[in-house]
Amino acid sequence: MYQIASGMSYLHNNNIVHGDLKSLNILLSTPLDAVITDFGMSRTKYTSASAIRVKPGQSVGGSLDYMAPEMLDDEEPAGSSRRTDVYAFGVLLYEVLNDCKPIWVTASGEPMRVRTVEAQICKGSRPKRVDGVPDNIWALIERCWHQRPLERPRFPDILRELEPYRNYQPPAPTPVFVPVSVSVSESTPAPAPEPAPVPEPAPVPPLDRTPSRPPLVFPQAPTPTLPFANISTVKYTMSPPPQIPMALPYPAAVPIDDFMDTWDSNGALGPKEKRRFTVGLGPPPNWPPAPQPADEIIAYLEKHENVPRVTLNRVRKFEAEACVQAAIGISNGRPSDDPVWELAAKLLQISADQENVEAFFYLGWLHLTGVGVPRKDVDAFAYWQEVHRKQSHDPVIKPIATFMLGWCHILGRGTQLNRTKGLELIRESKTADFGLGEECLHCSNPNVSSSSAAAERLFSVCEFGSDQEWLCKHLMAVCLVNGFGVPKDQGRAMSIFEQLAYKGHDVSQHWLGQCLNHGWGIQQQDARALEWYRAATEKGNLYSQVMVGQCYEHGWGVHQDENQAVECYRRAADRSNALGEYHLGRLYYTGEGLGQNHTRAAEWLLRSAERGNPDAQNSLGFCYEKGHGVREDMDAALQWYRRAADQGHSGAQNQLGRCYEFGLGTRADSGAAVGWYTKAAEQGNSAAQWNLAQCFEFGSGVVQDVQAAVRWYYKAANQGLNEATNKLIDLDSN
Incomplete structure (x- = not known):
């Protein structure tokens, strides 16, 4: 199995997808070298697997037992890809460890019917575990045949897992070219045929690679058909290479009996031309160069003014970053219905196949909106999950991808509905540069305005997808009402919310x-606000329940x-809503509507505070x-004040300033006090404005400045603080 994985790794490194990996296509030579044969479904992979899709009712080829679930999708059946090869390898590994018994059997041990097998694969069921299989190998099998393609490992990862089993030597060799197993089908397995003698391969002419492809033609309107799926015939021939000794400290050479497909002008399978070569350490002599992006793609990029020559040359070499740069260059500023997005998606897919995080990020948005690729929530979720999972510290891409994963969980888009998990991810996405967080779901005072690169990127991608996807339009309005990544425009935001409501x-x-309720972009209307709160509450919105x-x-x-x-607060709190927990704790503290109980108040406030509610x-x-x-x-008090202050809570910032000014639970530091007072005062906190004015008047932590003190007293007085009004009268009389 290590040799098979080694051979598949080599194929994938050279951008060749086998497409029909199964036990019947693996033979064993005299020294027990694994021989991968029958490339009846193979193809060169210079675009995404979705470039060759199977229409409903059309045969997908291959063998059902080894087919990945995405190939059996009724709506969007996928073609063969690197990840479907990995799925097939997982099934093959299971089959070998199960002594090559039928893969899919009923409880009585009878082979399952074809339709039953297909249904089992599509719903995520897999054969039961084989006794005696080590835990790490079983975990590898489960990763290989994972329902989600992006969860499957690559063959280099598989090789690392199988490394401990690499040098296993059985007691005696098997005869030449004995099949590993017989086919597993709906009927009783037939006995394996007698192997025929294998003659030495005759020399073949040097490589003849003369492709001829139709010119680039963009459709007049967006269409799910990708523009570069039609590939004309490409034939490969080569001479047999020498064998590589098994003693080398590298992956063993794996002889391959390859049938290379050709394609007709409609992308259908054409005649096959047989060739033999060896896969293992490095390419053998006369190996053809790695497939390049379609000539039509290169021709288009050559003519595009936003693609520099150096980027074009790197795209020809399949360099991931260059493919992303080219995709951005040709699509920048283009409307979402421009066919060029299909080309951009192809370039991004080439980059994503090489684990490029930026490509994952953009493909998530394209799949969410259906621009350039089929709309598919599960793919959008999977790509953003890859960004979130990678050890990336990108201050723009990482928080936005995490933020969108949260929304996917909250809405049940591409994954199971899980509001709790969604809230956790949205809170996790909050950073110094991306401060939206839970305030995207509820906000009583929109004060998260930002012009950071992350904020601007969120608004730009949401605005781009707003014509295709309601969630993009909604988040665009959230940005507008807060001034997050865009100048604040609450009137426009209100109109969008109304349309979607x-x-x-x-x-x-x-x-x-x-x-x-607050008069943002419209005259305040409490009765109408209550109507919409009730409408949202009926749909399970807990923030509206609190309102x-x-x-x-x-x-x-x-x-x-x-x-x-x-009663409303309790209903929300009982369902772990932090806002409901805070208000219930507040009423227990004040005794309004409930008997005053500070212990119960602290309990509810703690629950809410631990969920990240800054008020709590x-x-x-x-x-x-x-x-x-x-x-x-006081240590605990300072800890909670700081956690709230770090989220921009002006009351907590004022409290921290007071602690530093008077040395409450910490060393007195009038300079730090002024810093916290200033942050709170600039948000309009009247108590902080009073405290900051006092610092300026008496020169505490700052150079004495009576005029600055008067300005802050005026701001506090204008908010109704009587002490500030009286202070201004005193200063005026003096």
């Missing part, structure tokens, strides 16, 4: 309620009813500072 999207209904409680608590558009408010973190810090419901602990 009438289409039944609960997240948009909630945001429309917020706009109406209905707020309406009852404060009498916004409805008769004030504290009991109804408590600030309130819990105050509980620890005062010993309300918990043991007094």
Whole structure:
């Protein structure tokens, strides 16, 4: 099995996909060298596997037992690819370890019917584990035949797993070219035929590679058909290479009996021309050069003004970064219905096949929106998951991909619906440069404006896909209402939320309620806001459930009813909503609508704070500072204040400033105090504005400046702080 993996690794490194790997196509030579044969389904891979797709009702070739689930998809059947070869290898490894018994059998041991096997593969079922198989090998098998193609390992990874078994030597050699197994089919397996003597291969002429392809033609309108699937006949011939000794400390040479397909002008399988060569350490003599991107692609790039010559030359060599640069260059500024996106997607796929993170990122957006590729949520999710999983510290791509993974979980797009997991990922995505976080779902004070590269990139990709995908349009409106990556335009945001709300999207209904409740981009209308909150609540939106409680608590558009408010908060809190937990803890603390109970208050605030709610973190810090419901602990208070302050909570920033000014739980540092007061004051916190004015008036932590003090007193007074008003009167009289 190590030799087979070595041979497949070599093929893939030379961009050749076997397409029909199975036990019947593996022979054993006298020294027990594995011989991979019958390349009846092989092809050169210079585009994505999706470039050659199987239409419904058309045979996909190969053998059903070894076919990956994506090849059996009724709506978007995939062609053979590197990842389908890995799937087949996993089945082959299982079959060998199971003594070549039928792969798919019923509980009574009878072979399954063809339709049953297909159904089992498509729903993710696999044969049961074989007794005695080591855990690491069984884990390898499960990774190889994983339902999701991107979860499968590459052959170099497989080789590393099989390295401990590489030098295994059985007691005696087998006869020449005895098949590894017989075929596994719906009927009883037939006995293997007697092997015929194998003559020495006759010398063949040098390589004759004379491709002739049709000119590049772009369709007039977007179409799922990829423009470079029609490939004319390419024939390969070569001389037999010398064998490589097994004693070399490298992967063993694997003789290959290869049948190279040719393709007619419609992309269908044509006549086959047989050739023999050896796969192993390095290419043998007269090996043809690695396949290049289609001549039509190169011809188009040669004429494009945004693709430098140096990039073009690197694309010819399959360099991943160059393919991404070329894709961006030809598609930049082009509308989403421009056929050039199909070409850009091909270039990105070439790069993604080499594990390029940036290509994964962009392909996720293309599959989400259906631009240049078929719309497929599962592929979008898988590509973003690859970005999230990689050890990448890219401050732009990594947080956005994590953010979008969260949305996929929340909406059940491309993966199972899991709102808790989605919230965790969205909170995880929050960074100093990408500060949106959970405020993309609910925000009472849109103050996450940002012009960082990450914020601008999110807005640009959402705006690009807004005509095809409602989620892109919704997130674009979230950016507009906050000024995240774009100048704030709450009127435009409100119009988008309204459009999507009438289409039944609960997240948009909630945001429309917020706009109406707070007067963002429209006149404040509490009654209408409550209607949209209720509509979203009926669809399971817990943030709207909390806002209905707020309406009852404060009498916004409805008769004030504290009991109804408590009930709304409790329903949300019981479903682990951090906002509901915070408000329930707040009411336990104040005793409004509930009997005052600081211990219960601290319990609910702690639950919310641990989920990342900054209001709860600030309130819990105050509980620890005062010993309300918990043991007094200034270290814990400072910890919670800081966690909230780091999320931009102005109240916590003011509290930290006070702790530093007066040395509460930490060394007094008037300079640090001024820094925290300033952050909070600039967000409009009136208490922080008062404290900062005091620092300027008396020169605490800053050079004394009465005029600066007066400015901050005025700002605090304009927000209704009576102490600031009285202070201004005193200063004026003096």
